[in-house]
Structure formats: structure tokens, C-alpha cells
Amino acid sequence: MIIQDVLNHLETLAPLHYAEDFDNVGLLVGQKTTELTGILVTLDTTESVIEEAIDAQCNLVVSFHPIIFKGLKKLNGTTYVERVVMKAIQHDIAIYCMHTALDNAFQGVNAMICNKLNLIYRHVLIPQSGTIKKLTTYVPVEEADALRTALFEAGAGHIGNYKDCSFNVEGYGTYMGNEQSNPTKGIRGSLHTESETKITVVFPKHLESNILKTLFNTHSYEEVAYEIFTLDNVNQQIGMGMIGSLESPLSETEFLSYLKQTMKADGIRHTALLGKSIQKVAVLGGSGSFAIQAAKKAGVDAFVTADLKYHDFFTAENKILLVDVGHYESEQFTKNLLVAHLTKKITNFAVILSNTNTNPIKYF
Incomplete structure (x- = not known):
């Protein structure tokens, strides 16, 4: 088996055609024709992850986030990005990134959040046009x-x-x-x-x-x-975010407690409680402030996402409960999704879930 064989399996789950224009997805380091020795799946590609791949004799790292995003003008090891790329090249390790292609996939990042929260009656929050x-x-x-x-x-x-x-x-x-x-x-x-x-x-x-x-x-x-x-027809199989419903409504405090426990969040930020029950919920893994208006228009009770800025919370306008669970926390289950998908497709090679916690944010 060569690396391209693995990429074919990954693109059945999340075709790269549906990644956002600003993104950098696909095979970022390495060659498609290289013979495969093993696969390591991670959320981020850090130096520790590359060391883990070396120890596990994996020459393909499947990463959600791209290690190369804005481009590289030099490779001399002065930044963590340069060091990761250099070490990967030195050890003949390929790096493949999915990012917003998996964000837009119906069985992708947001489906995993829905699975964890046991949300039913799901549909895409912001369908992608032109698909x-x-x-x-x-x-x-x-x-x-x-x-x-x-x-x-x-x-x-x-x-x-x-x-x-x-x-x-x-x-x-x-x-x-x-x-x-x-x-x-x-x-x-x-x-x-x-x-x-x-x-x-x-x-x-x-x-x-x-x-x-x-x-x-x-x-x-x-x-x-x-x-x-x-x-221009709406495609409910491709797009950002997802809407679903809890089987039974919860109070706002019950929902926040359930969310904190389920998403393994050390701390969550939210807007003022409105005294309403929560049942219809929108989710969007990663930075989701751009989808606040879409969530409000959809009439959801709560919108769960990450990376909300101070002024973003004002846009709730007492119509919706906005919840920021943290970027890593909202996407942490993505690597489990990828391992499960590849394990079903590939039975003769090791598909390893990275043990490295790549969350750069700590709480006191």
C-alpha cells in the first residue's frame, strides 16, 4: 500500500473540493507514491507528534489542522512550523491535512459533536453553495x-x-x-x-x-x-455547522453542566442565561463567530462553538445562548472519527490514535 491509497479513503469521507478557499488542505509534506509503513492520526502536527510517529514507525501523519497555513519562505528551524516540516522531511514522514474539508463534511467534525451530545434530527447549519x-x-x-x-x-x-x-x-x-x-x-x-x-x-x-x-x-x-x-440548489450534505435536538429539553444550567462534562471542558464561556429551556442546538467546531446570525435565524436555543471575542457575545441580543467551549475542546473528537474511518477501510496497516495532547491552552 502507498500513501495515495490512504488519501483515497480519507477523501471518500471529506473530499478536498469542499474545503474553504482560504484553507491549505491535502498532502502538505511528502509524496503520494511513498510506500506506507503506518498511520498516526492527530488534531495538530507538533514536534512531539512527529517524534511519536518516528517511535511508532508511521510515515504518514493525518492531521486535522494544517501545519503549513500561510506558506513558508525559509526552512531553518527558527519557528515550530519550520522545525516540524524539517523533521518530517528528515525522517521521510508525510503530512496530510483535512481541516475545512472535514468541517464541511456531513459525517465530519460537527457530526462528532452531535454524536457526543446525542443530538437528533440533524441538518447542516450553513449549506455550502455551488456543490x-x-x-x-x-x-x-x-x-x-x-x-x-x-x-x-x-x-x-x-x-x-x-x-x-x-x-x-x-x-x-x-x-x-x-x-x-x-x-x-x-x-x-x-x-x-x-x-x-x-x-x-x-x-x-x-x-x-x-x-x-x-x-x-x-x-x-x-x-x-x-x-x-x-x-444554486441547497445541498444539505455539505456545509458548516450542524443543527440538532436534544431528546428532552434541559434547563440552561443543566445544559451547560452537560456540555462541560461531555466536551471535557475545563472552563466554558457563555452569554447571560435567559430562563428558557434548551432543546434545539446548533454546533460548529472551531472558530464559529461567523455563524452566530445563521444560528439565530434558525431559531436554535443555544449555539455551541469556540473562539468567540468579547463583542461577539453582544450579538446574542438576548435571543440565544452562546457558548464557547474552547477550540481544542470542540474539535478533540475529530481524530477518533478519522481513526474509526480508516480502521474500517484498512485492515493490514496500523492506524494509531496519537496520545499527544496538542492543546496549547492551559487553565489555572
């Missing part, structure tokens, strides 16, 4: 079933809880090939009319290359007519 595409193509009538089936198998035709979705219209297509053409239907240099089926299917954007490869490999025409459009 759904539509393919329209034209195929001889007798080939339509085979092409539809192939496109479905390639990942097209999923709409919410339904699969194998398509729209089909029969009509007539015309074409005339020039002297360089080699038509599979009709004769070169003569106008040909063919009974065709117009097939329209939707697909997630990260599958576009696979969908097109399937189209060209399955279609019999020398020149395949097709169109692809990006849709």
Missing part, C-alpha cells in the same frame, strides 16, 4: 438505459434520500461529419438524423471528472454532446 452540478447529454435511444446505469454507478442521480434520479426526453438529433470524422451512426459527409434520448442527471461537484470519464467511455459517439451547469 451540485447538472449534466445533460444526448444518446441513441437504444443506448440510454446503459448510459443512465453507468452514470448512476459513477455517483450521479442522488437527490436527498433518493437515488437513480434522472429526467429523460426523446427526440431527434442531427449531424453531418466532415472528411476527418468517423461516425458510429450514419455516413461521413451525409446529414444523419438519429432518434436520441436527452438524459439529465445531477451529481456532486467532486465527482465531475469521474462522471465525464464514465460518459465518454460509455457513449458510442465519436463526439459526445453534453452540457454541465453549476446549480
Whole structure:
């Protein structure tokens, strides 16, 4: 097995296409073709984590946060980032980062928070736009079933809880090939009319290359007519944050105690108590101040996130309970998610959960 094999498994969980534009995700150090010896999964890549990987003979570190974010202009070991990268290169250790690709995944960071809090009836808080595409193509009538089936198998035709979705219209297509053409239907240099089926299917954007490869490999025409459009339709499988409900409502103090215990938080910050029960809850791992308005609009009772600044708390406006559990605390279970996913996919290599606590914040 090579490193690329592991990356393929990780991208079924969180395709990198859905990472935010500002982010730096993917294989940050190392080569995809390197033969794998072992996998270490961590939240952050620190010097201690690299030492742990060396001791465990793991040459791939799967990290949630990117060790290289703003770019490097030199490598001389004067910062912890430079030292981590240098040590990884010296010991032939690759570093792969998922970050906001996993934030936006339906079974990603926020799903893990929901799992820990036992939230039900879940849906995405801020769906990501431009994630759904539509393919329209034209195929001889007798080939339509085979092409539809192939496109479905390639990942097209999923709409919410339904699969194998398509729209089909029969009509007539015309074409005339020039002297360089080699038509599979009709004769070169003569106008040909063919009974065709117009097939329209939707697909997630990260599958576009696979969908097109399937189209060209399955279609019999020398020149395949097709169109692809990006849709504005809401995709409830991709996006930031998640909303869910507690099975039974809790008082605000009960909820805060439950949250502190469940998230293993040494201290949490929150807005003024409003004397309301808490049942509908929004969560967003990591820095989530940008989602406060979306949480208020969704009508949740509480919004659990991290890295809220002083003035962010004012924006609650006595309409919602804002809770800051801490950045590390909100994302700490992510590495367990990745280990569980890889362990199911890979049985012949060690997938090790890092024992290094990378939280840089201490409480007195």
C-alpha cells in the first residue's frame, strides 16, 4: 500500500473540493507514491507528534489542522512550523491535512459533536453553495438505459434520500461529419438524423471528472454532446455547522453542566442565561463567530462553538445562548472519527490514535 491509497479513503469521507478557499488542505509534506509503513492520526502536527510517529514507525501523519497555513519562505528551524516540516522531511514522514474539508463534511467534525451530545434530527447549519452540478447529454435511444446505469454507478442521480434520479426526453438529433470524422451512426459527409434520448442527471461537484470519464467511455459517439451547469440548489450534505435536538429539553444550567462534562471542558464561556429551556442546538467546531446570525435565524436555543471575542457575545441580543467551549475542546473528537474511518477501510496497516495532547491552552 502507498500513501495515495490512504488519501483515497480519507477523501471518500471529506473530499478536498469542499474545503474553504482560504484553507491549505491535502498532502502538505511528502509524496503520494511513498510506500506506507503506518498511520498516526492527530488534531495538530507538533514536534512531539512527529517524534511519536518516528517511535511508532508511521510515515504518514493525518492531521486535522494544517501545519503549513500561510506558506513558508525559509526552512531553518527558527519557528515550530519550520522545525516540524524539517523533521518530517528528515525522517521521510508525510503530512496530510483535512481541516475545512472535514468541517464541511456531513459525517465530519460537527457530526462528532452531535454524536457526543446525542443530538437528533440533524441538518447542516450553513449549506455550502455551488456543490451540485447538472449534466445533460444526448444518446441513441437504444443506448440510454446503459448510459443512465453507468452514470448512476459513477455517483450521479442522488437527490436527498433518493437515488437513480434522472429526467429523460426523446427526440431527434442531427449531424453531418466532415472528411476527418468517423461516425458510429450514419455516413461521413451525409446529414444523419438519429432518434436520441436527452438524459439529465445531477451529481456532486467532486465527482465531475469521474462522471465525464464514465460518459465518454460509455457513449458510442465519436463526439459526445453534453452540457454541465453549476446549480444554486441547497445541498444539505455539505456545509458548516450542524443543527440538532436534544431528546428532552434541559434547563440552561443543566445544559451547560452537560456540555462541560461531555466536551471535557475545563472552563466554558457563555452569554447571560435567559430562563428558557434548551432543546434545539446548533454546533460548529472551531472558530464559529461567523455563524452566530445563521444560528439565530434558525431559531436554535443555544449555539455551541469556540473562539468567540468579547463583542461577539453582544450579538446574542438576548435571543440565544452562546457558548464557547474552547477550540481544542470542540474539535478533540475529530481524530477518533478519522481513526474509526480508516480502521474500517484498512485492515493490514496500523492506524494509531496519537496520545499527544496538542492543546496549547492551559487553565489555572
